[in-house]
Amino acid sequence: MTQTGQRSTDPQDYQGLPQAIGAMSKRFTDGHVIPVHCHQRDQLLYAASGIMRLQTERRAWVVPPDGAICIPGGTDHTVRMFGPVDMRTLYIDAASVRERPRPLCVIAVSSLLRELILALSEEPMVYEPESRAAQIARLIEIEIAVARELALHVPLPTDPRLQTLCAALMADPSDSRTLDHWSQVSGASARTLARLFDQDLGIGFTEWRQRVRFQSAIESLSRGNPVSIVARNHGYSSPSAFSSAFRKVMGIAPSDVAAD
Structure with missing residues (x-):
């Protein structure tokens, strides 16, 4: 001491x-x-x-x-x-x-x-x-x-079928594949995957993916990347749509976390 x-x-x-x-x-x-x-x-x-x-x-x-x-x-x-x-x-x-x-x-x-x-x-x-x-x-x-x-946390799964899906989305948050597409990768039907998200993670697939995208976006913005680039790299067609959704979910604007 x-x-x-x-x-x-x-x-x-x-x-x-x-x-x-x-x-x-x-x-x-x-x-x-x-x-x-x-x-x-x-x-x-x-x-x-x-x-x-x-x-x-x-x-x-x-x-x-x-x-x-x-x-x-x-x-x-x-x-x-x-x-x-x-x-x-x-x-x-x-x-x-x-x-x-x-x-x-x-x-x-x-x-x-x-x-x-x-x-x-x-x-x-x-x-x-x-x-x-x-x-x-x-x-x-x-x-x-x-x-x-x-609301900045992202729950992580225990079910192996969700772990495959979630790991891929965390590695590439811009991935826009639906649960129907993911069913071909995970070995579970889209309906089963949707149920697993609710039971294992407590939130739906769309909300979970959005949280992952915004966590990744905060990290990218903190490194000085422009909002336009960050929006595109995280699955949004326009900076305004990204900024609006970001503020609604995260409670702050992208400019609040952008590097000086």
């Missing part, structure tokens, strides 16, 4: 902190992958810059600018960076905070929550109960509790 006032970039040093919330700052290069791991404490992952993709055994999320992902303690996950990522991680003792912990989800980060996260990251790693840092941490608790959830 580092001394009070000093900062560590080792997550293990944050699991036994005396206060409810600890803030770690760490930078990663484009393409860096943090392998499968978990932590004792809950986490809030936020990127001051860059895009993160987090995956568990059953779901995948993309975390855009002005978004953060809540990860309950003990959840195995990997993280991949798109662009240089200036990450802020809050390690939260769920038993010590007053607000009810969030489930695994991406939340919208308000301007206030962003500034609070950045401010706590500048405070000492260990702080006193009545200190400025402690007051900032309490406000962070409140802001996380009221933050709006963003």
